[in-house]
Amino acid sequence: xNDVSERHELAVYKRAVxxxxxxHRWVGIQLGGSLARIRTDNYLEGTGARTDALEASxxxxxxxxxxxxxxxxxxxxxxxxxxxxxxxMQSSRSILKGIIRIDRQAKxxxxxxxxxxxxxxxxxxxxxxxxxEIECNEVRATHSxxxxxxxxxxxxxxxxxxxxRDEAVKMIVLGFFEPLISEVDLREIRWNMRYLxxxxxxxxxxxxxxxxxxxxVYVEPEDVGKTPExxxxxxxxxxxxKA
Numbered sequence: 001x002n003d004v005s006e007r008h009e010l011a012v013y014k015r016a017v018x019x020x021x022x023x024h025r026w027v028g029i030q031l032g033g034s035l036a037r038i039r040t041d042n043y044l045e046g047t048g049a050r051t052d053a054l055e056a057s058x059x060x061x062x063x064x065x066x067x068x069x070x071x072x073x074x075x076x077x078x079x080x081x082x083x084x085x086x087x088x089m090q091s092s093r094s095i096l097k098g099i100i101r102i103d104r105q106a107k108x109x110x111x112x113x114x115x116x117x118x119x120x121x122x123x124x125x126x127x128x129x130x131x132x133e134i135e136c137n138e139v140r141a142t143h144s145x146x147x148x149x150x151x152x153x154x155x156x157x158x159x160x161x162x163x164x165r166d167e168a169v170k171m172i173v174l175g176f177f178e179p180l181i182s183e184v185d186l187r188e189i190r191w192n193m194r195y196l197x198x199x200x201x202x203x204x205x206x207x208x209x210x211x212x213x214x215x216x217v218y219v220e221p222e223d224v225g226k227t228p229e230x231x232x233x234x235x236x237x238x239x240x241x242k243a
Contacts, residue, residue: 003196004032006063012038020046020075027184029193030057030065031200039068044078044109052227054184055084056177056193058200059092059124069098071113073106073139080111081231085180087173088117088124099131100141107136112231113143118176120150120169142232170201178218185225194218 004010010033016024030036042051051071059065071080086094096115117126130143150172158168174197184190194214199206 001028001192001196002030002032002036002038006032006034006061008033010036010038012036014038014040015043016041016051017043018046018049018051018075018078021048022046023049024051026051026053026055026069027189027193028053028055029196030055030067031196033063033065035064035066037066039070041070041072042080043072044075044080044106046075046078048077049075050079051081053082053084054180055082056180056197057084057086057094058089058197059086059094060089060200060203061092062090063092065092065094067094067096069113071098071100071111073100073102073109073111075109076106077108078106079109079231080113081227082113082115083180083183084115085177086115086117086126087120087176088126089120091123093124094126096126096128096145097130098143099133100143101133102136102139102141104135107138109136109139109141110231111139111141115143115145117147118150118173119147120173140232173201174198182221182224183227187225190220190224191215 018024053069057065069082082098084096088094098113100111100113102109113130115128115130117128119126126147128145128147130145132141134141154172155168159165181190181193195211199209
């Protein structure tokens, strides 16, 4: 959790090395710091190793975020999955980067890297830059990326149901993170993420927010806490198989 004051600069490096059939998950939320640089390297060295990374971030004012998450596949039948989502407000800047590297020995490996950013207003900026380096046949790998303004049609639809504009925007923004948050298997972490995002959204008024006040606001899905069986979902932009 990065919730430091916006007066500070922050640099974080995270590294995971996974041996045979090891399983590992990162869950992160990036909210603080005038400048935050976060890099994560995942080395899947053993057969059947798996790693998942779920990262949520929200920037405001003149904050700058530089986040990189890499997957390095060396072992056979390894699985790597990264989902990073960011919301940018005011004059903030964010860069979401990452690369999937699959070594020539890593047959039957599967990898997915998703980076998606939502912007509020014309001053916020974001970039999503995923990459692929694949040296092996018989693998499946893909990435997806998007940067877009909040959808005005979604705002209009919510307002047509009697929801005030400010509340509609808030619902859409916080709902943007829900598919990611709902994958977290620990209930305490899920609710803490929602609380911190809501508090960040509220700004100064968020100091008075009580975590218990959110219990009646969110309805968790039946499959909460579960990782999707199909790590690609609808994304199949890149598939490389044995010729």
